Amino acid sequence: AQSVAQPEDQVNVAEGNPLTVKCTYSVSGNPYLFWYVQYPNRGLQFLLKYITGDNLVKGSYGFEAEFNKSQTSFHLKKPSALVSDSALYFCAVRDGGGGGNKLTFGTGTQLKVEL
Amino acid sequence: NAGVTQTPKFQVLKTGQSMTLQCAQDMNHEYMSWYRQDPGMGLRLIHYSVGAGITDQGEVPNGYNVSRSTTEDFPLRLLSAAPSQTSVYFCASSYSRTNTGELFFGEGSRLTVL
Numbered sequence: 001a002q003s004v005a006q007p008e009d010q011v012n013v014a015e016g017n018p019l020t021v022k023c024t025y026s027v028s029g030n031p032y033l034f035w036y037v038q039y040p041n042r043g044l045q046f047l048l049k050y051i052t053g054d055n056l057v058k059g060s061y062g063f064e065a066e067f068n069k070s071q072t073s074f075h076l077k078k079p080s081a082l083v084s085d086s087a088l089y090f091c092a093v094r095d096g097g098g099g100g101n102k103l104t105f106g107t108g109t110q111l112k113v114e115l
Numbered sequence: 116n117a118g119v120t121q122t123p124k125f126q127v128l129k130t131g132q133s134m135t136l137q138c139a140q141d142m143n144h145e146y147m148s149w150y151r152q153d154p155g156m157g158l159r160l161i162h163y164s165v166g167a168g169i170t171d172q173g174e175v176p177n178g179y180n181v182s183r184s185t186t187e188d189f190p191l192r193l194l195s196a197a198p199s200q201t202s203v204y205f206c207a208s209s210y211s212r213t214n215t216g217e218l219f220f221g222e223g224s225r226l227t228v229l
Contacts, residue, residue: 041222042223043222044220046218101209103218105157
């Protein structure tokens with residue numbers, strides 16, 4: 001079975017400061033990892049993914065994520081936060097060995113960026 | 116390009132009533148799925164389909180029924196609604212069942228069961 005843990009329900013950061021949203025995962029095979037963002041009353045939007053290759057993945061809106069196999073983590077980062085980054089962020093995983101495109105999502109982390 | 120379209124956006128039902136949540140995509144995606152989103156629980160997979168005529172159960176399938184007669188449409192049926200089915204429902208699709216690409220989500224359908 002595959003699973004994702006997002007240990008923080010909420011992350012608060014001041015605008016202009018770096019931000020990190022944490023994610024750890026568990027899969028039986030090679031992990032395919034994703035980050036999605038959800039703005040109020042909207043569907044989820046894809047930010048970035050890790051399939052293979054470089055451990056540092058760059059995505060939309062200046063976000064990046066670092067894959068760490070030994071720590072089974074895939075933390076989302078941004079060097080300088082904006083108020084407009086405030087949203088709900090979901091980490092997701094699937095087993096790259098098969099099982100279709102069934103993603104397992106974490107419980108989400110609410111990011112609040114304040115002036 | 117409409118992407119993934121869900122209807123209705125809001126619905127209130129009484130316990131025991133039935134209804135269908137509609138999902139349509141115009142991207143020729145093979146893979147389609149339904150998730151429900153509940154506070155503190157993230158998104159949980161209800162049912163999914165890897166192509167027309169093929170459906171399978173996800174993590175929380177009880178109380179829901181699906182069919183996939185065309186590539187474009189993937190309706191979710193609630194046969195006898197229960198208060199535990201109060202939730203926000205999302206339909207999502209992607210290019211291929213083995214694809215490493217992202218899911219495209221609809222805007223969601225908010226269902227309240229009284």
